[in-house]
Amino acid sequence: MKFHLNFTTDYGQFYISDKTPTGSTGSENFWTDQAFADKLAVEKNILGISIANDEGKVKCLLEILNSKSLTNDFSSFDHVVEASIEIKSGVLQVIDCPSSEIEMETKIENGEYRVRVYSINLESAYSENTKDSYKVEMWKEGYAERIVLKRYLG
Structure with a gap:
């Protein structure tokens, strides 16, 4: 499943969440x-x-994969990081900050997922015409700690 997201958020963040998270x-x-x-x-x-x-502009492609991402060449990305999330409600949401508007919601199989976030064109983020964008991939995989696969130093 692919979702093309284009929305605004504040405080430089948005959330990927189970519909009923226990964390805050x-x-x-x-x-x-x-x-x-x-x-x-x-x-x-x-x-x-x-x-x-x-400006809080979020341009994001969210992909829910059937198996682990095969991407291992990160040269076209500025920053790549992974972490785990557990879905218990059967519903995945993308939520803005701070008003908690649901930007995307889909049914998803319960279980543990690995989430990889690719940040692209970060150097343009503070220019007049921002071109930063984000790609998020998710696949079922057991829990593992957060890990940075490529760090942006700019």
Whole structure:
């Protein structure tokens, strides 16, 4: 399944979440210094994705894959990070911040998923014509800690 998302958010973030997360985006464990550096916050059943532009424009392709992503050449991406999320409600949501508007909702099989976030064109994020965009891939996989596969140093 593919979803092309185009919406606005605030505070440089949006969320990928189970419909009924037990974790909180307000938790002191969510946007830690490490989460900011890694551009991905993790709590129970919810992930926070950091965006770079000040205008809050989110251009994102979300793909739910049948198996692990085969992408292993990250040269066309600025930053790549992965983390795990557990879906318990059978519903996946993409939510803006801070009003918690549901930007996308779909039924999904319950279980543990790996989520990989690719950040693209981050150097343009603070220009007049922002071109930063994000690609998110999800596939079923057991829990693993957050890991940065390519770090943006700009």
